[in-house]
Amino acid sequence: MTQSKLSTLMKRGTDLLGSETAIMCGAMSWVSERNLVSAISNAGGFGVIACGAMTPELLDTEIAETKKLATKPFGVNLITMHPDLMKLIEVCGHHNVSHVVLAGGLPPKGSLEAIKEIGAKVICFAPAMALAKKFIRSGVDAIVIEGMEAGGHIGPVSTSVLAQEILPEIADQLPVFVAGGIARGEAIASYLEMGASGVQLGTRFVCAHESIAHENFKKAFIRGNARDAITSVQVDPRLPVIPVRALKNKGTEEFTRKQIEVAKLLDAGEIEMGEAQLQIEHFWAGALRKAVIDGDVENGSVMAGQSVGMVKSEESVADIIKTLTGEAETALAR
Ligand SMILES: Cc1cc2nc3c(=O)[nH]c(=O)nc-3n(C[C@H](O)[C@H](O)[C@H](O)COP(=O)(O)O)c2cc1C
Numbered sequence: 001m002t003q004s005k006l007s008t009l010m011k012r013g014t015d016l017l018g019s020e021t022a023i024m025c026g027a028m029s030w031v032s033e034r035n036l037v038s039a040i041s042n043a044g045g046f047g048v049i050a051c052g053a054m055t056p057e058l059l060d061t062e063i064a065e066t067k068k069l070a071t072k073p074f075g076v077n078l079i080t081m082h083p084d085l086m087k088l089i090e091v092c093g094h095h096n097v098s099h100v101v102l103a104g105g106l107p108p109k110g111s112l113e114a115i116k117e118i119g120a121k122v123i124c125f126a127p128a129m130a131l132a133k134k135f136i137r138s139g140v141d142a143i144v145i146e147g148m149e150a151g152g153h154i155g156p157v158s159t160s161v162l163a164q165e166i167l168p169e170i171a172d173q174l175p176v177f178v179a180g181g182i183a184r185g186e187a188i189a190s191y192l193e194m195g196a197s198g199v200q201l202g203t204r205f206v207c208a209h210e211s212i213a214h215e216n217f218k219k220a221f222i223r224g225n226a227r228d229a230i231t232s233v234q235v236d237p238r239l240p241v242i243p244v245r246a247l248k249n250k251g252t253e254e255f256t257r258k259q260i261e262v263a264k265l266l267d268a269g270e271i272e273m274g275e276a277q278l279q280i281e282h283f284w285a286g287a288l289r290k291a292v293i294d295g296d297v298e299n300g301s302v303m304a305g306q307s308v309g310m311v312k313s314e315e316s317v318a319d320i321i322k323t324l325t326g327e328a329e330t331a332l333a334r
Contacts, residue, residue: 048099
């Protein structure tokens with residue numbers, strides 16, 4: 001009976017995703033590749049490939065390899081500011097990708113239409129109500145609302161506030177997935193009861209056996225506490241920094257130092273504004289790869305959400321999903 005309550009609350013989400021349970025594993029650059037994505041989908045969740053800065057050729061290979069391993073639907077996450085966005089959409093079309101998740105700000109003109117044209121469902125991140133309503137008018141199929149507890153690039157508002165603001169107003173119009181800070185089924189149950197159709201988790205899945213993240217990266221997660229997952233700080237108002245939540249290490253301190261150094265060069269007239277902003281951006285290019293793939297968790301970026309303290313061991317994806325749904329069912333039965 002309780003099982004059916006969870007399934008009922010998730011029904012719009014599972015119908016949209018074509019999965020058994022409406023638990024999405026949010027795309028994580030370098031982590032969400034063929035192995036983790038297929039494992040999530042095959043275990044009844046919904047995996048999403050992180051395209052990140054991949055070229056169209058690399059994405060083509062990643063989708064092809066994921067298709068060989070996955071027996072269930074999965075999605076592809078594209079970053080809106082990628083210079084080859086339209087080509088990446090074409091690659092998704094070539095592979096008949098069923099779901100495209102657009103992250104990283106307003107989708108450029110024509111991109112939503114292009115995704116519709118390839119026959120894929122389109123899911124967008126809505127960090128505020130106004131944007132959520134705009135997306136509904138544009139005909140997107142679902143929305144993700146992600147709070148600042150999440151790992152990676154974040155907005156300024158917490159998940160609990162976004163959920164209270166957005167779910168009562170729009171959850172009857174299209175499926176909404178809640179993300180950020182979720183690591184237990186009780187939280188999943190509460191967002192479903194507020195009107196969400198599903199959830200998206202990232203941090204909780206990083207230490208899955210099937211995740212290719214370096215052993216050091218996983219150990220840092222297992223050791224980490226909520227308070228270690230801090231946001232990057234912007235030092236100079238002229239040099240914009242999109243906040244990133246990651247475990248505190250030498251790399252986070254070095255980033256602050258780098259911003260001060262670049263600001264000084266700017267003050268001295270030794271570099272132009274464009275060059276200064278580029279230097280800031282380049283600092284992080286590759287930092288996540290350094291930590292996830294090379295295992296340099298001191299100097300690289302160990303992006304992690306505040307829920308990192310609830311990641312206690314390496315487990316299989318199937319066990320994680322089973323634990324989450326079990327906890328959600330128990331909570332709903334109470
Ligand atoms: C290591 C890491 C890398 C991430 N990379 C991306 C990314 O490339 N694109 C994206 O849309 N979200 C990215 N995210 C966010 C996740 O997709 C997901 O929304 C988030 O992790 C959910 O919050 P949680 O970490 O509290 O579970 C990343 C998160 C982490 C932890």
